[in-house]
Amino acid sequence: MSRESTTTFYKLAIAVIGGVCFFLAWFNIKPEVLNWKFAVLLLFTILIAPRMNIALPRSKFILSFSDSMVFLAFLLFGGEAAIIIATAEILANCLYLKFKGIEFPRFTILFNIGLIALTTGITYNVWSWIPRAANINPTSAITTNLITTLGILALSQFLAASVFASIYYALKTGTTPWQAWKKEVFSFSIAYFAGAGLAGIFFKLLNYADVYSIAISLAAFGIIYYNYRQIIGEMTSSIEQAEQAERDKAAAEREKRLEIERYADELSQTLRKEEENGKALRKSQRAFQHAALHDSLTKLPNRACFGEILKELIEENKSGADTKSYVLFLDLTRFKTINDSLGHSIGDKVLMIVARRMARMLRAHDKIARLGGDEFAIILRGLATDEKAEKVAWKIHQKIAQPFTLSKNKIHTSVNIGIAPCRNEYDTPEEILRDADIAMHDAKEKGSGVAFFSKQLRDRFLEQAKFEAELPFAIERGELSMHYQPIISLTDGSLTGFEALLRWNHHKLGFVPPAKFIPIAENTGLIIPITNWILSETCRQIAEWQNLSFATKELMVSVNISGKHLSNTHLINDVKKALGEANLSPSSLKLEITESAAMENAEQTIEILAVLKELGVQLSIDDFGTGYSSLSYLHRFPIDTLKVDRSFVNSVGENGEDFEILQTIVSLAKNLKMRVIAEGIETESQLNILKNLGCEYGQGYLMSKPLPKDAMAELLHKKQYWLPVAIAEEQAAPQTNRAKENVTVF
Ligand code: C2E
Ligand code: MG
Ligand code: MG
Numbered sequence: 001m002s003r004e005s006t007t008t009f010y011k012l013a014i015a016v017i018g019g020v021c022f023f024l025a026w027f028n029i030k031p032e033v034l035n036w037k038f039a040v041l042l043l044f045t046i047l048i049a050p051r052m053n054i055a056l057p058r059s060k061f062i063l064s065f066s067d068s069m070v071f072l073a074f075l076l077f078g079g080e081a082a083i084i085i086a087t088a089e090i091l092a093n094c095l096y097l098k099f100k101g102i103e104f105p106r107f108t109i110l111f112n113i114g115l116i117a118l119t120t121g122i123t124y125n126v127w128s129w130i131p132r133a134a135n136i137n138p139t140s141a142i143t144t145n146l147i148t149t150l151g152i153l154a155l156s157q158f159l160a161a162s163v164f165a166s167i168y169y170a171l172k173t174g175t176t177p178w179q180a181w182k183k184e185v186f187s188f189s190i191a192y193f194a195g196a197g198l199a200g201i202f203f204k205l206l207n208y209a210d211v212y213s214i215a216i217s218l219a220a221f222g223i224i225y226y227n228y229r230q231i232i233g234e235m236t237s238s239i240e241q242a243e244q245a246e247r248d249k250a251a252a253e254r255e256k257r258l259e260i261e262r263y264a265d266e267l268s269q270t271l272r273k274e275e276e277n278g279k280a281l282r283k284s285q286r287a288f289q290h291a292a293l294h295d296s297l298t299k300l301p302n303r304a305c306f307g308e309i310l311k312e313l314i315e316e317n318k319s320g321a322d323t324k325s326y327v328l329f330l331d332l333t334r335f336k337t338i339n340d341s342l343g344h345s346i347g348d349k350v351l352m353i354v355a356r357r358m359a360r361m362l363r364a365h366d367k368i369a370r371l372g373g374d375e376f377a378i379i380l381r382g383l384a385t386d387e388k389a390e391k392v393a394w395k396i397h398q399k400i401a402q403p404f405t406l407s408k409n410k411i412h413t414s415v416n417i418g419i420a421p422c423r424n425e426y427d428t429p430e431e432i433l434r435d436a437d438i439a440m441h442d443a444k445e446k447g448s449g450v451a452f453f454s455k456q457l458r459d460r461f462l463e464q465a466k467f468e469a470e471l472p473f474a475i476e477r478g479e480l481s482m483h484y485q486p487i488i489s490l491t492d493g494s495l496t497g498f499e500a501l502l503r504w505n506h507h508k509l510g511f512v513p514p515a516k517f518i519p520i521a522e523n524t525g526l527i528i529p530i531t532n533w534i535l536s537e538t539c540r541q542i543a544e545w546q547n548l549s550f551a552t553k554e555l556m557v558s559v560n561i562s563g564k565h566l567s568n569t570h571l572i573n574d575v576k577k578a579l580g581e582a583n584l585s586p587s588s589l590k591l592e593i594t595e596s597a598a599m600e601n602a603e604q605t606i607e608i609l610a611v612l613k614e615l616g617v618q619l620s621i622d623d624f625g626t627g628y629s630s631l632s633y634l635h636r637f638p639i640d641t642l643k644v645d646r647s648f649v650n651s652v653g654e655n656g657e658d659f660e661i662l663q664t665i666v667s668l669a670k671n672l673k674m675r676v677i678a679e680g681i682e683t684e685s686q687l688n689i690l691k692n693l694g695c696e697y698g699q700g701y702l703m704s705k706p707l708p709k710d711a712m713a714e715l716l717h718k719k720q721y722w723l724p725v726a727i728a729e730e731q732a733a734p735q736t737n738r739a740k741e742n743v744t745v746f
Helices: 003-028 036-052 065-077 079-099 108-134 143-173 177-189 191-208 211-293 303-318 335-342 344-360 386-401 429-446 455-473 514-524 527-546 570-582 595-600 602-615 631-636 646-650 656-671 684-693 709-718 725-732
Strands: 324-333 367-372 375-383 404-406 409-411 414-421 450-452 480-489 495-506 510-512 556-561 589-594 618-624 641-644 675-679 697-699
Touching (some): 003 079, 003 108, 036 065, 036 079, 065 079, 065 108, 065 143, 065 191, 079 108, 108 143, 143 191, 191 211, 303 367, 303 375, 303 429, 324 344, 324 386, 324 429, 335 344, 344 367, 344 386, 344 404, 344 409, 386 414, 386 450, 414 429, 429 450, 429 455, 480 527, 480 709, 495 527, 510 514, 527 556, 527 709, 570 602, 589 602, 595 602, 595 618, 602 618, 602 631, 641 646, 641 656, 646 656, 656 675, 656 684
Parallel strands (some): 414 450
Antiparallel strands (some): 324 375, 324 414, 367 375, 404 409, 480 495, 495 510
């Protein structure tokens, strides 16, 4: 059973037992008791006494006139009357309170009525027992009797009320009856003694005083009561004021405390936020630092970070570390092509795969970084010899060269690796990286894949860098000029034309060989404006020489065209423009394209050459025999001439094999209906061999070195036969001596 239902049950039980007590009293009361005096007491008890109760401030003690009236009823009319008056008073009081708007829990009014009826009933039994036990008259007004009687009545009322009320509160609140008695019941139960005292006084007055004395006593009592109420009222109001002040103070303090708590709360929140902000700031600082020092794509250290690592390495080296370290500079091949043809996202993935592959090849104390683009760098630490470093480099090279598939594309890439030993001479990270970079460029140039740094290499690269810086100013400073090397008909020794060869005479560095600056011009793209200048210069020059005499009007000029220019669609217009400006017939211009440049992008070459051919210019394959020509392409190229590379001519006298090659090239050219020019003829025996092979044209130091235009112009005036005298004699032998007379020996 729940506590609530137990309490309800208890309430109803008390109400029922109390009801029985009340009805027993009602039926047993003597009729003579129910007189006007009883009625006065009943009315007074119901209507006035409850309003006269005085509650002592700050206690549950109530000086109850109702209790006094109940005890007075005992003394005046007996127990039954007391039960009826007590019950009536509680009922009236409860109804009055209910009327005033006070809500009572269920069965509480019944319980209150039952409880008073029961406790008064118990007291009635005790009261009935007094004469027998204590041998006193319970209705006597003799003070000793009266005090005893009222004391017993009060004690009985107090105990009975205490027990039943404590049980009720214990059930209601879930505590023990003892605790409930101490807390709730004791203070109001004790009021019975005060009530009993008052009843005694009233009883005495009624028994011993006459009407006047009673009236005076009642008036005095009224005054005392009035004053007492006043005092109690004032006390109560000042206590209330004090309490209100205390409450206000407590409220203010509570408010203050709340404010402090709120403030503390806000403060701790602010601190927490500050801390969170601090954490976020530290985190973003760390992320920022990491981002500043790492490559976002491969997550490898970047150039700045690698620079710091190199700095430490240099310090270590200088402080006499006994292990050897090497810096590797790595550059991917074909990366631009992959990026351009397959897109940047594939390009990014390639970089990530390559970075992972490289990193996997390294030991824990080695370091790898992405310097930017397709360039990486590695530090190999603690290696004993250069050979070991080279071995690691080769392993990396092989690993990177392994093809892989990405989005259904087979990716072939490779890497050029330059190795620089970390020597004591290095002071900055840039120096060591520069040397590894130089070695990498050497590997790239040679096509070797891996190359070691050397000081000679650095000198060469520094020189190259110097040329690279100076070349752009060469045209405007007028340092470029053309030399012309005659191309001679080997059958009759006549001059057919020239090969125009570029010369650079630097104002400080002096003569720079074409082999050194032409590749730079090609790599920097400067070859295109330079070639345009050459085209206009040579076309203008040949047009001028053509106008010299009847013998020179058929002269033509060969201009070397770089592979870079060949792949540029502007070439056709550049050629047209040069011819137009010089007013030179297109058939007087021959363009030389090296075999390797022609084959590099054969289909495109065919298209451009076809347009040029249509224009009327002549076309020649230069350095033939050094590249890897496909015969089918060679057949499709609209070529007029094959120029045999001078290396074959040079060694033709000494090496039987080269003779064979020369013979093959000459017969190949003839079969393809092309003319053959042999270049680099230096000796008469070479000349004779070539003639015997049926080679129609030649150029070489034997006939003339390339000469500046003025020197060549002078020769043009003097010479008509350009072969050596002995050859001329031989050629002239079966003929007249006419040719011999015109020979100028040089
Ligand atoms: P190339 O087009 O094969 O030019 C022939 C080279 O052979 C020239 O060297 C010429 O001086 C050299 N030569 C000719 N006869 C002999 C000989 O009997 N013995 C020896 N040892 N050499 C001989 P050069 O002028 O030094 O030019 C070298 C290369 O530079 C040229 O080879 C050509 O590829 C390039 N070049 C020169 N001038 C130009 C130019 O104006 N434009 C382009 N694109 N390349 C040029
Ligand atoms: Mg040439
Ligand atoms: Mg050549």
